[in-house]
Amino acid sequence: MNVENIAVKKVFDSSLLRRIFSFAVPYKRSFIISMLLTVVLAVISPLRPYLIQVTVDKYISNQLLQMLVWVTILQIALLLLETVVRFFFSYLTNWLGQSVVKDLxxxxYKKIVRLNLAFFDKTPIGTLTTRTINDIEAINDVFSEGIISIVADLLMIIAILTVMFLEDWRLTLVSLSPFPILIIATYIFKESVNKSFYQVRNAVSALNAFVQEHITGMVVVQAFTGEKREFARFRQINKDHRDANIHAIFAYSVFFPVVEIILAISLGLMVWWGSNKVLNYEVTQGVMIAFIMYLNMLFRPLRMLADKFNTLQMGLVASERVFKILDNQDYIPDRGHEQGRDMKGAISFDHVSFAYVEDRYVLKDITFDAKPGDTVAIVGHTGSGKTTIISILNRLYEVQKGSIKIDGIDLAGYSLQALRSRIGVVLQDVFLFSGSIYDNITLHNAAISREEVISASKLIGIHDFIMQLPGGYDYQVMERGSTLSLGQRQLISFVRALLYNPAILILDEATSSVDTESEQLIQNAIDKLIADRTAIIIAHRLSTISKADKIIVLDKGEIKEMGSHEELLKLEGFYYKLHSMQFNASAAG
Incomplete structure (x- = not known):
């Protein structure tokens, strides 16, 4: 289980923030409006306490009932206006965040589908899933609960403090004297919650990875009676997840009561000092009432600022991981212009060497040719490099040495889409997506009609089986095709390859997972197909390739022998030994 731990970062990266906001450029009007709304909220907020002050000092004390009615109406109007502005502010910031998340x-995903397969070889699937879903969703918080919301709270605090100092700077200073304690408490809370958030994220990653991995491999767990051991591991990981959350909960449980106590102290100091001034007619009753409201309004955003800063920082951390994928240059350059519409299928490998890891070559100086219409079989022990040959022919990986040409044109001369559309592949490990059999055959290609699908299925001999399923071609295949047998999945993948009418057909152990009857169906279809196209067949069962025009014997990435079935048997070398082993095994069986 490969789990990526998230390291705690103390400093904000302004360049990350700028890059995130670059995705908001198409929505700059909404961004500008939301920022203007923060200013409106900052202006509106201190008005209601001020109106109450005026009401108490001027209208109530002087019994001006008519003005009292109008001020009350104005208060209600301001409250409604603030409610409407807050609604649009909240809606716009969340809409902006979700729009950026959608685009990002x-x-x-567009970047991921273009990346080199070598990237996927060394990157866990769970990591890419987290980047595409969870991390990008965390970036939404940068807009909905992060920078814009922080600016709104800061503007409100500045506006309230400004009004308080203008009203009575001495009363303001007395009221705010406990603030140093609040600043210290906020800093401690911020650091504690920040650390807890990272622990929670790591715990969630570990929990998700464990559950995903073990549900996928449940057959192994049960086959080796590992239920108790794995359950014990799960309980420990789940406990770590609970503990991480409890640490965060503890910080909140301490911080918010501390804020309430500091607010109570501030109010107490204000009342103690202000009451003396009221008695001496130095401060009015309206000012005292307004200050109580000011302090409550002041502490409300202060409670949330530290939490919002942590949310912003977590969004920046998530964005850094997302941008690492966007900055990844590990992809196959697609600069070719050849479309290969009239591709004949002549293949030429010229001293090709290839390594998945630098200097650890799995193919060494491979040279062979195939004329249009030839059937070339590649045999060898597991790990000899058979599948690698078809991977580099399909340009899923770039070769380090030598060149590969089709119809005399280097692979790099073809556009990737054109090259791969002219090469049909049937793999040993068939992957079927959740969805209907029809969608799995066509891969959602609207250019392929149902009649063509049915015709190809009849050619393979799987039509009758499909029609026996509930819904026929609309039968819903479960994840990875688990409701179908290996042979049935293989036959469906064969139909998939046929429909694209490739100039070159690649069969990678295409009959290794099927029963004798299914193998015969495939073999009959292969015989019809390879008459008009170049075919490369990789097989363990040598009986299926005896008619091949050329057989290449690989061993440890090198070509040991090459020739027809009869020629290789006469050599009594590698191929002869492989053939004898399989013949003896069949006879013994």
Whole structure:
């Protein structure tokens, strides 16, 4: 289980913040409006306490009932206006965040589908899923609960403090004298919650990875009676997750009561000092009432600021991981212009060497040719490099040495889409998506009609089986095709390859997972197909390749022998030994 731990970072990265906001450029009007609304809220907030002060000092004390009615109406109007402004502010910031998330997720997924397969070889699937979904969703908080919300709270605090100092600077200073304690408490809370958030994120990652991995591999867990051991591990990981959350809960449980106590002290000091001034007619009753409201309004955003700063920082951390994917240059350059519409299928490998890891070559100086219409079989022990040959032919990886040409044109001369659309592949490990059989065959290609699907299925011999399923071609395949047998999945993938009418057909152990009857169906279809196209067949069962025009024997990434079935048997070398082993095994069986 590969779990990526998140390290705590103390400093905000302004460049990350600028890059996040660059995705908001298409929505700059909404961003500007939301920022203007923060100013409106900052102006409106101190008005209601001030009106109450005026009401008490001027209208109530002087019994001006008519003005009292109008001030009350004005108060209600201001309250409604503030409610409407807060609604639009909240809606706009969340809409802006979700719009950025939508665009960013599209950008990231577009990047992922273009990345080199070597990137996926060394990056866990769970990590990419987290980047595409969870981390990008965390970036939404930068807008909805992060920088814009922080600016709104800061403007409100500045506005309230300004009004308080203008009203009575001495009363303000007395009221705010406990603030140093609040600043210290806020800093401690921020650091504690920040650390807890990172622990929670790491715990969630570990929990998700464990559950995903073990549900996928449940057959292994049960087959080796590992239920109790794995359950014990799960309980420990789940306990770590609970403890991380409890640490965060503890910080909140301490901080908010502390804020309430500091607010109570501030109010007490204000009442103690202000009451003497009221008795001496130095401060009015209206000012005292207004200050009580000012302090409550002041402490409300202060309670949340530290939490919002942590949310912003977590959004920046998530964005850093997302941008690492966007900055990844590990992809196959697609600069070719050849479309290969008239591709004949002549293949040429010229001294090709390839390594997944630098200087650890799995293919060494591979040279062979295939004429249009030839059937080339590649055999060898597991790990000899058979599948690697078809991977680099399909340009899923770039070769380090030598060149590969089709119809005399280097692979880099073809556009990737054109090259891969002219090469049909049937893999040993068939992958079916959740959805209907029809969608799995066409891969949602609207250019392929149902009649073509049915015709290809009949050619393979799987049509009758499909029609026996509930819904026929609309039968819903479960995840990875778990409701179908290996042979049935193999046959469906074969139909998928046929429909694209490739110039080159690649069969990677295409019959290794099917029963004898299914193998015969595939073999009959292969015989019809390879008459008009170049075919590369990788097989363990040598009986399926005896008719091949050329057989290449690989061992440890090198070509040991090459020739027809009869020629290789006469050599009594690698191929002869492989053939003898399988023949003896079949006879013994």
């Amino acid at each position: 997720r599209v950008t990231v």
